[in-house]
Amino acid sequence: MMEPYLATVLARLCRARTVDENDCWIWQKSLQKDGYGQISVRGRMKLAHRVSYELHVGPISAGLELDHTCRVRSCVNPQHLEPVTSVVNTHRGLDAIGWRRGGGACRRGHERTPDNCYTDSRGKLQCRPCQRLNQARKYKRRADLGVPQRKATPTS
Structure with a gap:
């Protein structure tokens, strides 16, 4: 059973998103300069996609980071997030956006x-x-x- 405070965080997550045509849950509240959503949890700012993943799926293993398989930084859909190593995440990012940035x-x-x-x-x-x-x-x-x-x- 989820602790009451986390249930309210989950409710805030659900209210602060819209669903687009690719089933991305687009974060509608505070965004960092780099486009990632952020949410206050127990008085501390946290990345919204990480909070969403931890509440819907479970903890993120040590040494792993979440890769947006949809390539949308403001997406908080846990089905679009995959725990991977930093090396894998960087290589996937190069494949997806590195070429568009400068050809x-x-x-x-x-x-x-x-x-x-x-x-x-x-x-x-x-x-x-x-x-x-x-x-x-x-x-x-x-x-x-x-x-x-x-x-x-x-x-x-």
Whole structure:
């Protein structure tokens, strides 16, 4: 049996959503800048899709995050959420939106694939070949200026 407070949270979740043509439960209340819904639970802001999943399905295992299989960040339908590792979630995100953001290639023409792209700490899609070129150019510029280069320390 659900504790009374959680029953009221569930009722708030149900009132604060609309259902679209793809059966997404679109969160109609507070959204974060990145488009994810948020709800106050016991005085703390929580991600609405995580609260919905935990109330409808159960706890999310440690080390996993929820992937929106519908690719709609404001969706709180637990049937559209799948617990996956961060690596799987990132790769799925690259497959779904990475290509639409900048086409199938970066600005230098490198093909965007999960193997040569990654998401940096700011959530921005980065191209590994471009990163290598930038590092090589930086290394050469420092060498031309006579700046000592850092050497890798051997591990024992």
